[in-house]
Amino acid sequence: MSTFTVAAATMQTLSMTAAEEASRRGEHTGDIDDMFLALVVNEQVAGQVLRSLGITIDGAREAVAAQHADQLASLGIQADAPGPGRITFPDSGEFSWSERALTLLQRANKGKKRGDASAVLRELVRERSGLIEAIVRRLGATPEQIAGLLDELERYPAPPRHAIDARSLSGVGESYVSAPLVEVWSLLADPARMPEWDRGPVCVEDAPTEAAIGASWTMRIADTEEDGTPMRARPERRRSRVEVVDLVPQRAIEWATTWPDASDANTRRVRIELEPTAGGTHLRVALAWERNPGRRPKPLRRWLMRPLHRFAIWMQISQLGAGIGRLFR
Structure with missing residues (x-):
């Protein structure tokens, strides 16, 4: 695939999954935590790396919720947020990214970066707010571990893809x-x-x-x-x-x-x-x-x-x- 095709495909798949995660909370805008959750279940190398560290979608959801609760508590806010429901996207309507999520996606496409899921994950774990790094550490991993595994796996070429019938x-x-x-x-x-x-x-x-x-x-x-x-x-x-x-x-x-x-x-x-x-x-x-x-x-x-x-x-x-x-x- 060309760099443009890879970036477009990644944007589409991450947006769809993040929209599903946001819809569990009744929201129509996805932020960087929804992007992280989407990467946990992504089929590309980034998802493989996260899962190899024992990070599951259920564990990641719990870590995201706990991190947000601690941030509110540090501000003196105690709120019992309603538990998430079932996935309702795409039936629940349109979806959009937050400004900082869009900025991060743009950084993952700059220069020689491919804009694939690995590039997005690299940007996430070093995002300046520290939100994703804190979530990752709650899950027993570190940004350095993630970067090292990405480097290792990306040395190997992707296997060729074959369709059902080349004539069709x-x-x-x-x-x-x-x-x-x-x-x-x-x-x-x-x-x-x-x-x-x-x-x-x-x-x-x-x-x-x-x-x-x-x-x-x-x-x-x-x-x-x-x-x-x-x-x-x-x-x-x-x-x-x-x-x-x-x-x-x-x-x-x-x-x-x-x-x-x-x-x-x-x-x-x-x-x-x-x-x-x-x-x-x-x-x-x-x-x-x-x-x-x-x-x-x-x-x-x-x-x-x-x-x-x-x-x-x-x-x-x-x-x-x-x-x-x-x-x-």
Whole structure:
């Protein structure tokens, strides 16, 4: 990836996760502590470093809350803040960063810095207010430890990414889920629970009790949004058929989705591979759109639209990974 692409991807994923954390407190603005929490569950090297030090999302949340309580107490303020609720973003509305969070993100992109999660974490632990350093020390770590581990891990090149099929419009992404592999697999292998993490469909019809190669079921989306406005999806796209095309228990599962009412629709293939990692499960999410054989290829148009298509694929992959991770936080 180019430096710009890495920075944009990092901004998107950190913003989404930080927004989810802020929404637990009923807030729509994220600060540097929300950024730190987002890094704890990030799939990049920064998240791996934090988790290798025994920092979990639950522990980090407790440390953030304790640090804020101590800061208020030092000012003579005793306040019993209501406990955080469930994640409500993105349904709860818009999200924005605080001024100091935006300033920090800008510093992580200056000069020769890549703007990736490691660059953000380096800036956080030396942020001049000392808030994140204090939180890190509450968690039994130090900024020096974090910097040393980042230096060590970043010496190794990232493994190459391969899509489902190089001939299709496809992409691959990584995600981290703060739950044991067996629990994540239980979610993915249950057809009835697919609407919980794949946003759009709202109900499953004729679903088998568990996934198996060749098993299939129907999924439908709602006619209206939650606020009553009509759903943007075309009528012929409101019913889809999902089939399991590959499955290795607790290792990998792949689905192919078609739209029976849209004769010219392409096929969507999603493959998720799982492996245990420190504090949870690592996901490799691959997504591909296979051209309907009845559609005439348009190579020039496809070439012109390639950057937009790549961004759309990356967004879809990010949303799938985020949807799965959200359920366990």
